[in-house]
Amino acid sequence: MLETRCLKLKEMIKMKFNxxxxxxxxxxxxxxxxxxxxxxxxxxxxxxxxxxxxxHVQMADTALCIGPPNPGDSYLSxxxxxxxxxxxxxxxxxxxxxxxxxxxxxxxxxxxAGLTFVGPSADAIDRIGDKIRAKQVMAxxxxxxxxxxxxxxxxxxxxxxxxxxxxxxxxxxxxxxxGGGRGMRIVRQPKDLVNAILVTRQExxxxxxxSDVYMERFLEHPRHIxxxxxxxxxxxxxWLGARDCSMQRRHQKLIEETPPPHIxxxxxxxxxxxxxxACKKINYIGAGTFExxxxxxxxxxxEMNTRLQVEHPVTEMVTGIDIVVEQLTIAQxxxxxxxxxxxxxxxxxxxxxxxxxxxxxxxxxxxxxxKWYSPGGPGVRVDSHLYENYNIPPNYxxxxxxxxxxxxxxxxxxxxxxxxxxxxxIEGIDTTIALQKALIQDPDFQKGGIDIHYxxxxxxxxxxxx
Amino acid sequence: MIDQNLIKLLTGRLQASDVTQFExxxxxxxxxxxxxxxxxxxxxxxxxxxxxxHLVKATCMGRxxxxxxxVPLKPICPGDHIEKGQLLAFLxxxxxxxxxxxxxxxxxxxxxxxxxDLVGYADPxxxxxxx
Numbered sequence: 001m002l003e004t005r006c007l008k009l010k011e012m013i014k015m016k017f018n019x020x021x022x023x024x025x026x027x028x029x030x031x032x033x034x035x036x037x038x039x040x041x042x043x044x045x046x047x048x049x050x051x052x053x054x055x056h057v058q059m060a061d062t063a064l065c066i067g068p069p070n071p072g073d074s075y076l077s078x079x080x081x082x083x084x085x086x087x088x089x090x091x092x093x094x095x096x097x098x099x100x101x102x103x104x105x106x107x108x109x110x111x112x113a114g115l116t117f118v119g120p121s122a123d124a125i126d127r128i129g130d131k132i133r134a135k136q137v138m139a140x141x142x143x144x145x146x147x148x149x150x151x152x153x154x155x156x157x158x159x160x161x162x163x164x165x166x167x168x169x170x171x172x173x174x175x176x177x178x179g180g181g182r183g184m185r186i187v188r189q190p191k192d193l194v195n196a197i198l199v200t201r202q203e204x205x206x207x208x209x210x211s212d213v214y215m216e217r218f219l220e221h222p223r224h225i226x227x228x229x230x231x232x233x234x235x236x237x238x239w240l241g242a243r244d245c246s247m248q249r250r251h252q253k254l255i256e257e258t259p260p261p262h263i264x265x266x267x268x269x270x271x272x273x274x275x276x277x278a279c280k281k282i283n284y285i286g287a288g289t290f291e292x293x294x295x296x297x298x299x300x301x302x303e304m305n306t307r308l309q310v311e312h313p314v315t316e317m318v319t320g321i322d323i324v325v326e327q328l329t330i331a332q333x334x335x336x337x338x339x340x341x342x343x344x345x346x347x348x349x350x351x352x353x354x355x356x357x358x359x360x361x362x363x364x365x366x367x368x369x370x371k372w373y374s375p376g377g378p379g380v381r382v383d384s385h386l387y388e389n390y391n392i393p394p395n396y397x398x399x400x401x402x403x404x405x406x407x408x409x410x411x412x413x414x415x416x417x418x419x420x421x422x423x424x425x426i427e428g429i430d431t432t433i434a435l436q437k438a439l440i441q442d443p444d445f446q447k448g449g450i451d452i453h454y455x456x457x458x459x460x461x462x463x464x465x466x
Numbered sequence: 467m468i469d470q471n472l473i474k475l476l477t478g479r480l481q482a483s484d485v486t487q488f489e490x491x492x493x494x495x496x497x498x499x500x501x502x503x504x505x506x507x508x509x510x511x512x513x514x515x516x517x518x519x520h521l522v523k524a525t526c527m528g529r530x531x532x533x534x535x536x537v538p539l540k541p542i543c544p545g546d547h548i549e550k551g552q553l554l555a556f557l558x559x560x561x562x563x564x565x566x567x568x569x570x571x572x573x574x575x576x577x578x579x580x581x582x583d584l585v586g587y588a589d590p591x592x593x594x595x596x597x
Binding site for chain 1: 527528529559560584586587588589
């Protein structure tokens, strides 16, 4: 099925561009390069001085060092990437995830330079990137949102108290520009409200340069559920199932799976349709992810990511759709290769993120890989840029591999994951393999349906145990 | 006297830009700020190969130009002797040509790039033996 669709894709692509600059590094740069090669597109790798050894740099048709290791002087430098694109004759830029992937100025600059940005327009990124505007847009499009203030809260404390009473306690004060768990505060009682607003405003001003905050009801035991969407320039929008990413440590995802266990399929289908319709209503183009909290049978929209997600492979495993190839197809100006009716997710997929960190203390562990053995067999996929003697630089994110397994059901996928984690060998640095092995065998995780606070409590209990 | 706080503020703002030199004249006097941009002093860009050998590396991306339409420049060849501060080549992008100067005096032993080659940041351009 996948092969047939891929052939169909190759035939239909009209080639608005035939070379792609990959403005990223690590496993995702390699992943994008593979998709480009599959489509017969020339690849241009840009890298920092610390990244000369990266696998995709060696494999690219053209490779160019764009600056020193500091991300601000290389991967986050819009100007450097645009200069590199001009010098190498790139016709399109794929931003991957992180770095400049959700930077509207970058998207605008790429398009302003006459190149194709493989992602949404600057306007779409701006509309969705602002959390309050995003909530307003989504509510209007019929997507359920967390009850809260409809706009940023005013300076008048009396007004804030009135809004808080309407929202109900416990509630959260959140920075409009916040993210990654920063710029938010829980308020359990009315007496703590004023102080929480003032402190969060100050924190937001210092961290994000903008002190605007808003109010939202705090959910005690939510799960993190997200919907993957794809939308083309012809007004087609589809959803590719839901992912459960509740296994998080300090808001950083560690394990993702699809479909989410114990959530009725009809609830997910309704939500998926709402997300696809929202894409049409807001003229969204490209790949995107709607993130929700799920508690007591209700979904609440939290934000939309206007880019490829780290965890996209689990969706690919059950649907057979290559999301990066679809992104490139959409950017070429071609229609999606599949319709909603053709999407038939099969089986269950789980992803474990392997980080170069101590498994229990989480200290980063850069260094030389002395041994790398990648697991394999049916239903096992490894997305990684590692190889023996590769030196992991200390300058970047610690994600070094994504181990994904597919099974006929969740139990099957878990058993495959357990075996694959045992098979995977990385020597020379600390990794989170041991943590992942423990989590995969944890009885509560095996039952399914843990909430987003589960891992933090689990680690705390582990630390307190004699 | 120029206010110290103003100098501090100006320095802060200019440090965040690509400006290397700032000069301003007031009726009371003049202010000149010289900025040493990290790349020039970056040990990576002038790392010695061994005790005497030295690699001249690119300070930015560009197309290597041993010639310039407005500046007379004799292309460097192995065996040439170069002086400290000598203009060696340009790194060109569109109409911008960034000069590449010698940091040391010595003899050129090997050219590692040729005219119009695509050069990345810190790519070695030539090898020389320091006097």
